Amino acid sequence: MKELLKGENILIKNAIDTLIHIQIKWKCQHDIDVSMFLLENEKIRNNQDFIYFNNNYTKAIKLSVQKNMADISIDISSLHSAITKLPIIITINDEHHLDTLEFLEITFNEEIVYGLETLHNEKAIILAQLYKRRDQWKYKIPARGFNSGLEKIATDFGLDLDSLSQEEKQKTFKKSPKDVIEEHTLYIKNGLKSLKPYIDTAVKEKYNESDTRMILDKIFMDVLGYNINELKTEQKIQGRRADYILSVNDTNYIVVEAKKAGMALREKQVFQATSYGAYSGIKWALLTNLTQWQLYYINSGDKIEPELVFCIDLDNLQKEELEMFFKISKKGILRKGLLEKIREKNRALSQANIISTLLTDNVLDKIRTTINKDSSYKVSNDEVQHILESFLNI
Numbered sequence: 009m010k011e012l013l014k015g016e017n018i019l020i021k022n023a024i025d026t027l028i029h030i031q032i033k034w035k036c037q038h039d040i041d042v043s044m045f046l047l048e049n050e051k052i053r054n055n056q057d058f059i060y061f062n063n064n065y066t067k068a069i070k071l072s073v074q075k076n077m078a079d080i081s082i083d084i085s086s087l088h089s090a091i092t093k094l095p096i097i098i099t100i101n102d103e104h105h106l107d108t109l110e111f112l113e114i115t116f117n118e119e120i121v122y123g124l125e126t127l128h129n130e131k132a133i134i135l136a137q138l139y140k141r142r143d144q145w146k147y148k149i150p151a152r153g154f155n156s157g158l159e160k161i162a163t164d165f166g167l168d169l170d171s172l173s174q175e176e177k178q179k180t181f182k183k184s185p186k187d188v189i190e191e192h193t194l195y196i197k198n199g200l201k202s203l204k205p206y207i208d209t210a211v212k213e214k215y216n217e218s219d220t221r222m223i224l225d226k227i228f229m230d231v232l233g234y235n236i237n238e239l240k241t242e243q244k245i246q247g248r249r250a251d252y253i254l255s256v257n258d259t260n261y262i263v264v265e266a267k268k269a270g271m272a273l274r275e276k277q278v279f280q281a282t283s284y285g286a287y288s289g290i291k292w293a294l295l296t297n298l299t300q301w302q303l304y305y306i307n308s309g310d311k312i313e314p315e316l317v318f319c320i321d322l323d324n325l326q327k328e329e330l331e332m333f334f335k336i337s338k339k340g341i342l343r344k345g346l347l348e349k350i351r352e353k354n355r356a357l358s359q360a361n362i363i364s365t366l367l368t369d370n371v372l373d374k375i376r377t378t379i380n381k382d383s384s385y386k387v388s389n390d391e392v393q394h395i396l397e398s399f400l401n402i
Contacts, residue, residue, distance in 0.1 A: 016148070030079075031079055037110075039101040051166035068082065122149045134150045192334055196232070199227075199231035273297055301319070305351050
């Protein structure tokens with residue numbers, strides 16, 4: 009495989025008859041996007057010549073962006089004859105810079121590769137470019153950085169911002185949190201699906217804890233996105249041993265107790281998982297046997313009181329459970345407050361909270377008033393409370 013240098017170009021032989029495939033891979037703790045422009049005389053002809061996540065398919069080009077990877081297919085023969093340049097842009101979302109990229113590599117037709125050099129404060133780069141000169145198509149690596157982000161590049165290339173509503177601008181230049189979560193949740197779904205046969209085999213053959221953890225390692229790293237240095241194993245806490253601690257940016261977030269594949273999860277194991285967290289100041293504990301995943305919030309005062317936040321069964325995985333998996337992934341952990349919101353929702357809708365709310369004076373007053381409007385018998389709050397308590401078996 010030939011390695012291309014920055015600024016170097018190559019001639020694409022028989023470009024009209026060749027389907028070009030470009031693959032970009034990266035590693036970054038923040039969201040990366042890939043886009044393209046179809047240029048005539050350095051400008052797009054209309055807004056449809058801007059190829060990005062909400063406009064990712066034309067007759068000539070197909071752009072597919074997944075977690076840590078993008079695939080671009082280009083059929084030169086289907087391009088409009090006026091198109092002479094196709095720059096490929098890499099951008100980072102939110103208020104981050106591309107110096108947080110740990111790795112980036114672009115491959116052309118599985119034959120030519122370029123590994124990106126160190127970046128600094130850039131928010132966008134023109135990583136690669138196809139261009140036509142004297143009726144011949146060439147491929148080049150400009151690797152030219154910009155501090156201004158995608159919107160400025162798009163404007164310079166002729167994108168008509170005045171024709172876009174504010175909502176369309178938001179959709180064009182920044183994915184909504186919902187879009188980002190759905191994208192990563194789909195990645196998790198596909199990752200778990202690919203590992204499910206190995207999990208089933210582990211349960212059937214009763215893998216020991218060591219072999220079980222080999223599969224867990226792949227789930228944590230390949231599916232949930234943790235780096236190997238963020239997956240701390242065999243950690244000692246106050247004389248106790250934690251199987252894993254999930255850590256991001258040098259902060260410990262979740263302590264993990266891993267049991268043999270398919271082993272029944274019991275109350276004793278819940279105590280083990282949560283006690284590790286209580287002694288270390290970690291607020292979240294995860295208990296798993298590969299097929300079942302239980303997350304607990306650790307109330308640590310005079311007494312350790314584990315509070316079940318969610319339970320996932322891989323044999324009956326629904327959309328809601330996949331969203332829970334996203335919340336314990338690295339991307340989910342970096343979105344502050346997601347786990348806390350689940351806990352607060354559970355507490356708000358808990359049976360105890362609903363019952364106590366129903367028996368407050370304000371609620372009893374409203375029920376009594378509503379009944380007395382349509383009845384000649386005037387009930388009291390005590391009578392209403394007595395009936396409610398009988399309904400609720402308390």
